[in-house]
Amino acid sequence: MKNEVLRYVAFSADPAGGNPAGVVLDASGLDEAAMARIAADLGYSETAFVFPGQEAGPAQEAEAGEGACFEVRYFSPLIEVPFCGHATIATAVAHAQRHGAGELTFRTKAGEIRVSTEIGPDAAVMATLVSVAPRSEPVPPDVTAELLDALRWSADDLDPALPVRAAYAGAWHPVIAAADRARLARLDYDGPALSALMARHGWTTVNLVWRESPSVFHSRNPFPPGGVVEDPATGAAAAALGGYLRTEGLVDAPTKLTVYQGYDMGRPSTIRVRVPEGAATGIEVGGTGVAI
Known part of the structure; x- marks a missing residue:
């Protein structure tokens, strides 16, 4: 119709x-x-x-x-x-x-x-x-500091093994990795400040992640520029994450990943990600869907 x-x-x-x-x-x-x-x-x-x-x-x-x-x-x-x-x-x-x-x-x-x-x-x-061909780029230190301030995170909250990067697989998302699951569970950001910063840099969501194991990630995605406090499942960010991990040499491609998102907001979501070989090869993102 x-x-x-x-x-x-x-x-x-x-x-x-x-x-x-x-x-x-x-x-x-x-x-x-x-x-x-x-x-x-x-x-x-x-x-x-x-x-x-x-x-x-x-x-x-x-x-x-x-x-x-x-x-x-x-x-x-x-x-x-x-x-x-x-x-x-x-x-x-x-x-x-x-x-x-x-x-x-x-x-x-x-x-x-x-x-x-x-x-x-x-x-x-x-x-x-x-996805389209992914890519990632460093986030300048002053922008990282501004981003952490808007998120109300500190440098001590970060996982040093997963560097801060802006990642793209159709839309741009800064990847911020938490040192532990408890840090990821606390989401209390400065909405106006984060929204302005994201608009200035063309970021769609901020991909906050915690790595449970080499192939399992937990994620939260603030989306204030779109008028949404938090996204329960962000396929574009999951694709960007897969590309980021491959580019940074943090996974051995080909590999499969699972991203859990939405659990902290009561809408559990499971995103399946396949990271193939080849720097310019698109990232596969899959999952089920159902009518409401």
């Missing part, structure tokens, strides 16, 4: 868990003001808008070896973002439930995102995206 607004959670099979997202599978005719208004009314961290009129033709699909190709745009309650992982997973799950599982390509402002879906024996839908 044209302009129908669906509600899904991503990275959980339980509607009470995961990260809620709005999904509009046919956004034909909607302009930016309308999309922004729908996203604000929903209040979810992101809503994805799909434009079926931008599908690839049969020749292009056959050449690419993939299924349909759509333009997709993502809006938070306050801003448009170039790419959103959890809304991509939610959109792919919604599409699979209506049109069958398979391969899709989403044309986003960050680039082309390949997505695959499969339906399990229990009818649960699993979706996996492949």
